Amino acid sequence: MKGAVLYGAHQPLIIEDLDLLPPQTGEVRVHFAASGVCHSDLHYIKGDRMCPMPVVLGHEGAGVVEEVGPGVTYVKPGDHVILSLVPACGRCTDCVAGRPNLCEVRYTLNGNLPNGTTRLRKGTQEIKHFACVSSFAEYGVVPEGSLVHIDADMPLGQAALIGCCVTTGVGAALWTAKVQPGTSVVVIGCGGVGLNIIQGAALAGAERIIAVDTMPSKLEYAEVFGATHRVNASEVDPVQAVRDLTRGQGVDYAFEAIGLTATSVQALQCTRRGGKAIIVGVIRHGAQLTIDPDFLHQDRQLLGCTYGSANMRAAMPQLIDLYRAKKLKLDELVSRTYPLAEINTAFAALEQGEVARSIIAYA
Numbered sequence: 001m002k003g004a005v006l007y008g009a010h011q012p013l014i015i016e017d018l019d020l021l022p023p024q025t026g027e028v029r030v031h032f033a034a035s036g037v038c039h040s041d042l043h044y045i046k047g048d049r050m051c052p053m054p055v056v057l058g059h060e061g062a063g064v065v066e067e068v069g070p071g072v073t074y075v076k077p078g079d080h081v082i083l084s085l086v087p088a089c090g091r092c093t094d095c096v097a098g099r100p101n102l103c104e105v106r107y108t109l110n111g112n113l114p115n116g117t118t119r120l121r122k123g124t125q126e127i128k129h130f131a132c133v134s135s136f137a138e139y140g141v142v143p144e145g146s147l148v149h150i151d152a153d154m155p156l157g158q159a160a161l162i163g164c165c166v167t168t169g170v171g172a173a174l175w176t177a178k179v180q181p182g183t184s185v186v187v188i189g190c191g192g193v194g195l196n197i198i199q200g201a202a203l204a205g206a207e208r209i210i211a212v213d214t215m216p217s218k219l220e221y222a223e224v225f226g227a228t229h230r231v232n233a234s235e236v237d238p239v240q241a242v243r244d245l246t247r248g249q250g251v252d253y254a255f256e257a258i259g260l261t262a263t264s265v266q267a268l269q270c271t272r273r274g275g276k277a278i279i280v281g282v283i284r285h286g287a288q289l290t291i292d293p294d295f296l297h298q299d300r301q302l303l304g305c306t307y308g309s310a311n312m313r314a315a316m317p318q319l320i321d322l323y324r325a326k327k328l329k330l331d332e333l334v335s336r337t338y339p340l341a342e343i344n345t346a347f348a349a350l351e352q353g354e355v356a357r358s359i360i361a362y363a
């Protein structure tokens with residue numbers, strides 16, 4: 001099969017002929033239909049974050065089950081699935097407490113499947129998995145716990161986006177921050193995740209949703225997804241602009257969706273007394289946040305967020321229902337579709353802010 005391999009940071013992905021070993025106990029072979037091109041993958045390509053290499057990236061996938069290994073009961077061949085970027089074990093304390101996004105297994109992977117081995121090979125060379133998904137390849141072998149079974153009539157391109165940016169963004173608004181009706185929100189960074197925070201806040205009934213970005217193209221997307229006001233942070237101080245739009249008070253909820261320390265501090269500074277700042281963006285390894293503790297003393301809350309605090313097998317079918325009810329925009333997210341051979345072009349377009357989201361589509 002074809003797969004895109006990252007051999008080292010600051011290098012383009014190389015399309016290779018790879019071998020995929022058969023699924024072992026508790027594993028499933030999936031034929032990918034589509035994979036979103038996410039900024040988190042770009043962090044590893046650019047060296048902002050580290051993972052074992054060589055690796056097949058891609059963590060926002062959907063496809064069709066082709067073969068199941070011994071002991072698999074959740075799916076059968078032919079089932080349509082979204083890949084969760086957390087392979088929830090279903091047994092650890094976080095899983096049984098309804099927080100499978102925090103499953104302990106995800107923190108032990110180190111480029112392997114949960115049993116400590118890999119299925120990807122280039123000749124005799126071992127290739128690492130990424131988040132047990134590795135959807136920048138035509139096929140994948142993944143743990144059963146990575147799968148979310150969905151209805152077969154859901155388009156798989158749109159379904160793939162639920163695998164990361166939609167669940168992360170909408171979930172940040174609904175499940176991490178628990179945005180209330182009539183409140184005010186700012187979203188700093190209007191990429192794939194930021195746009196979904198905006199539509200999550202709109203779903204929750206926020207009265208004022210302020211979009212902040214430095215690219216006019218992204219601010220235009222933001223209005224499509226429900227932003228009521230836009231602030232171009234390359235022209236004005238975003239913190240002052242947010243205060244000006246909220247009678248000088250600041251917002252109830254401020255989301256950071258870029259992954260920078262400066263904008264994380266800005267998010268906290270944008271909150272009103274008693275407000276919440278939610279850091280959704282993935283910040284580079286080793287960075288430190290410097291904040292004014294007086295801000296926290298005024299009942300503000302600084303929150304982290306991983307995967308939208310979602311309980312994946314409950315949340316993803318819900319998001320599909322909202323899409324079908326025309327309350328969640330997924331079609332509008334897919335700006336472009338590329339074949340795997342053009343994956344480096346897709347990442348360049350992402351970096352230039354040319355797309356809300358692009359997907360790699362497989363035959």
Ligand SMILES: [Zn+2]
Nearest residue numbers: 038040164165
């Ligand atoms: Zn992602």
Ligand SMILES: [Zn+2]
Nearest residue numbers: 089092095103
């Ligand atoms: Zn678990």
